[in-house]
Amino acid sequence: MSHFFRDRFILKSIFIIVLVSAMSSFPALAGSMDPRSLYDSYDTYRLADVSGPRMKHAELIQHLEKLQHEMKGVMSIEVVGRSAEGRTINLLTLGTGKKKILFWSQMHGDEPTATMALLDIVSYVGKNLGSPDVQRLLKETTLLIIPMLNPDGAEHFQRWNAQGIDINRDALRLQSPEARILKKVRDQHIPEFGFNLHDMDARLPVATTGKLAAIALLAPAIDSANTDTPVRVKAKKVAALITEVLSRYIPGHIVRYDDSYERRAFGDNIQKWGTSTVLIESGGWKDDPDKLFLRKLNYVTLLSAITAIAGKTYEKADISKYETLPESGKKIFDLIVSGVTLVSSDTLPSATVDIGFVQGRARGRSSDSRTLLQVSDVGDLSTSPTLERWNAEGKKLSMEAFRLGKNIEVDSIAKKLR
Numbered sequence: 001m002s003h004f005f006r007d008r009f010i011l012k013s014i015f016i017i018v019l020v021s022a023m024s025s026f027p028a029l030a031g032s033m034d035p036r037s038l039y040d041s042y043d044t045y046r047l048a049d050v051s052g053p054r055m056k057h058a059e060l061i062q063h064l065e066k067l068q069h070e071m072k073g074v075m076s077i078e079v080v081g082r083s084a085e086g087r088t089i090n091l092l093t094l095g096t097g098k099k100k101i102l103f104w105s106q107m108h109g110d111e112p113t114a115t116m117a118l119l120d121i122v123s124y125v126g127k128n129l130g131s132p133d134v135q136r137l138l139k140e141t142t143l144l145i146i147p148m149l150n151p152d153g154a155e156h157f158q159r160w161n162a163q164g165i166d167i168n169r170d171a172l173r174l175q176s177p178e179a180r181i182l183k184k185v186r187d188q189h190i191p192e193f194g195f196n197l198h199d200m201d202a203r204l205p206v207a208t209t210g211k212l213a214a215i216a217l218l219a220p221a222i223d224s225a226n227t228d229t230p231v232r233v234k235a236k237k238v239a240a241l242i243t244e245v246l247s248r249y250i251p252g253h254i255v256r257y258d259d260s261y262e263r264r265a266f267g268d269n270i271q272k273w274g275t276s277t278v279l280i281e282s283g284g285w286k287d288d289p290d291k292l293f294l295r296k297l298n299y300v301t302l303l304s305a306i307t308a309i310a311g312k313t314y315e316k317a318d319i320s321k322y323e324t325l326p327e328s329g330k331k332i333f334d335l336i337v338s339g340v341t342l343v344s345s346d347t348l349p350s351a352t353v354d355i356g357f358v359q360g361r362a363r364g365r366s367s368d369s370r371t372l373l374q375v376s377d378v379g380d381l382s383t384s385p386t387l388e389r390w391n392a393e394g395k396k397l398s399m400e401a402f403r404l405g406k407n408i409e410v411d412s413i414a415k416k417l418r
């Protein structure tokens, strides 16, 4: 190469490097559906006025009516049945594509994180109807969304439906109206993909690391031999893609959910019936009792998965990324106060113990829970994992005030230890 050409070559290279680095520092394109743009622009597109995880059916309906109005005919809402107590169960349909994807959330009434995320997703689509990415998505896929399959459970903030049935153990007997509705929708539409959306205990660690399990994934088994069928392998690929996306934001906080076969559960059966199904469980995050960060991750994850299904890019995902995920370990405490002496006002002998606290929840309220802790275990907790540990050797506390199950403000614990 002559000097002239070499210098031009160097100049050109520098120009390209400058251009590329300038482009990467540009703000995310509006409506662009790569995970980074979705993550960065979340606050612009999420549904802002959701009251929180204690949202009930009446509020959900208000949001749906408002969203449908904003969607200008792009979304239809069908009442596909009623809960045991008579609340409507709604199926939202977006898009006209061949690839059908079914999402159902909150079949356990006290597991609301994904319901909020699904509303965020609808809000995103509604606000980006002009974006080429969203138009492609609506052309390639049909999104079938059942937010809040168990509205009675949401009303009473309990796992079960109003009859006391765990809908996720009712896939075979179909004794609850909610289970029959889910089965009916699945059989009617025969979706290629399914997303079974739950919350799990917010204080499980990743294996023995002491790190919180934020999200658990599972491509459920179809039999007790753990057989891989083409349908399940597809689900595993989507789970692997989701693992890749999540690893950017919460590396080391992702687990694989227990994959032993549960013959009564919906995920396992829907997989068996031919819909590639992925279970997503929202776990916990520090200082996020309402799981707003995990709601955002659900949104990014699901929109990324939809895009990957629309463009078939999930097919290239490396299944081992999902299969080698660690499982969750034994429950983790929020706080352990160690070495404290509990003194009874009664005739009970005093004892030197550790007190383990988990996130407390004020009854009937979702706010104000930020600083509330609940006494969860008392005794030798020297081997227990915890987010925080306070040494309180030599301090005395009242046994009555720290009984199992008591809710106590963090500030008040600190004050008593002063």
Ligand SMILES: [Zn+2]
Pocket (backbone or CB within 6 Å): 107, 108, 111, 198, 199
């Ligand atoms: Zn659940």
